[in-house]
Amino acid sequence: xxxxxxxxxxxxxxxxxxxxxxxxxxxxxxxxxxxxxxxxxxxxxxxxxxxxxxxxxxxxxxxxxxxxxxxxxxxxxxxxxxxxxxxxxxxxxxxxxxxxxxxxxxxxxxxxxxxxxxxxxxxxxxxxxxxxxxxxxxxxxxxxxxxxxxxxxxxxxxxxxxxxxxxxxxxxxxxxxxxxxxxxxxxxxxxxxxxxxxxxx
Amino acid sequence: xxxxxxxxxxxxxxxxxxxxxxxxxxxxxxxxxxxxxxxxxxxxxxxxxxxxxxxxxxxxxxxxxxxxxxxxxxxxxxxxxxxxxxxxxxxxxxxxxxxxxxxxxxxxxxxxxxxxxxxxxxxxxxxxxxxxxxxxxxxxxxxxxxxxxxxxxxxxxxxxxxxxxxxxxxxxxxxxxxxxxxxxxxxxxxx
Numbered sequence: 001x002x003x004x005x006x007x008x009x010x011x012x013x014x015x016x017x018x019x020x021x022x023x024x025x026x027x028x029x030x031x032x033x034x035x036x037x038x039x040x041x042x043x044x045x046x047x048x049x050x051x052x053x054x055x056x057x058x059x060x061x062x063x064x065x066x067x068x069x070x071x072x073x074x075x076x077x078x079x080x081x082x083x084x085x086x087x088x089x090x091x092x093x094x095x096x097x098x099x100x101x102x103x104x105x106x107x108x109x110x111x112x113x114x115x116x117x118x119x120x121x122x123x124x125x126x127x128x129x130x131x132x133x134x135x136x137x138x139x140x141x142x143x144x145x146x147x148x149x150x151x152x153x154x155x156x157x158x159x160x161x162x163x164x165x166x167x168x169x170x171x172x173x174x175x176x177x178x179x180x181x182x183x184x185x186x187x188x189x190x191x192x193x194x195x196x197x198x199x200x201x
Numbered sequence: 202x203x204x205x206x207x208x209x210x211x212x213x214x215x216x217x218x219x220x221x222x223x224x225x226x227x228x229x230x231x232x233x234x235x236x237x238x239x240x241x242x243x244x245x246x247x248x249x250x251x252x253x254x255x256x257x258x259x260x261x262x263x264x265x266x267x268x269x270x271x272x273x274x275x276x277x278x279x280x281x282x283x284x285x286x287x288x289x290x291x292x293x294x295x296x297x298x299x300x301x302x303x304x305x306x307x308x309x310x311x312x313x314x315x316x317x318x319x320x321x322x323x324x325x326x327x328x329x330x331x332x333x334x335x336x337x338x339x340x341x342x343x344x345x346x347x348x349x350x351x352x353x354x355x356x357x358x359x360x361x362x363x364x365x366x367x368x369x370x371x372x373x374x375x376x377x378x379x380x381x382x383x384x385x386x387x388x389x390x391x392x
Binding site: 002004006008009010011012013014016017018019020021022023024025026027028040041042044045047048051052053055060063064066067068069070071073074077078080081084085139140142144147151153154155156157158160161164165168169178180181182183184185186187188191192 | 204207208210211212214215219220221223224225227228229231232235236238239240242243245246255256257258260261264265266267268274275277278279280281282283284285286287288289290291292293306307308309310311312313314315316317318319320322323324369372373374375
């Protein structure tokens with residue numbers, strides 16, 4: 001779970017794909033369609049002279065503009081890479097102080113660690129789960145508490161979700177407020193290697 | 202924004218690929234390529250020797266290839282076009298992650314298909330009084346396939362298995378929903 005901008009990723013992949021498809025297609029199409037091939041060949045032949053002249057130093061500004069364009073693109077690509085992931089926060093809840101005139105001031109801040117300690121301790125008691133990890137993430141402006149667990153082999157996901165909801169309800173009581181919660185029931189290696197339930201073997 | 206709206210968004214995000222791995226690889230490759238092209242352009246502008254190839258030679262070679270395509274050039278172009286096509290498909294395909302989710306109730310939930318498969322396997326084994334290695338379940342798309350292996354000429358109660366698995370699936374609120382398909386076969390357990 002993170003705050004990656006998925007639309008940008010997909011748009012980027014789409015644009016790169018289209019450019020490759022068109023570029024490769026224009027050259028490859030010659031083998032199938034001689035007419036198109038002639039047009040492409042003529043165009044490329046006529047363009048060869050002027051462009052190579054320009055790039056050979058005939059027109060120095062062309063080279064500088066190309067270099068600048070390349071730099072801008074490199075910055076954009078690096079920005080796209082750096083922008084991936086993220087969104088993890090250490091703060092679950094912040095309750096601003098009411099009014100400045102009162103004797104008691106200051107905001108109330110609930111750290112993620114507090115929630116994590118309480119919820120993980122409660123889930124540790126439960127045999128249905130092999131392990132758990134609790135974190136908070138900001139996704140599109142909303143802070144969400146995520147409870148991720150490795151479910152013991154064979155436990156019904158409905159049952160597992162119900163048990164976690166009970167723990168969440170107890171945490172709601174403690175916090176006095178309901179924050180959005182997302183439960184993730186994983187079946188990775190830890191789950192796979194766990195002893196099954198309901199049967200002794 | 203209400204919780205349900207947030208939950209729908211999260212379930213959608215957690216059950217579909219963000220394509221971030223692909224985007225990162227492409228962005229890094231392109232960043233290296235354009236860094237090189239930019240460097241060559243600057244070197245050519247100040248009149249220094251190129252690192253690998255001067256821009257003029259590079260453009261000349263590319264245009265020359267387009268002007269008179271020979272077998273090799275056409276082959277390379279076809280490969281480039283096919284890779285481009287794959288990228289377009291990947292950009293537009295939903296990219297499901299083998300998970301299901303529900304945005305209803307106090308908390309949103311995202312379930313790994315493997316958790317569902319193991320739960321169904323246990324349900325089937327209990328209902329049919331079978332060993333766990335006699336049942337194998339695979340979950341994908343909208344179908345859960347339960348395969349029961351009958352041993353030593355003992356017939357398994359396929360109906361009981363089917364009822365139990367259907368009842369378990371009925372209790373799920375995860376989308377996309379699943380339909381069970383129980384098959385029996387005779388034989389040995391090989392695993």
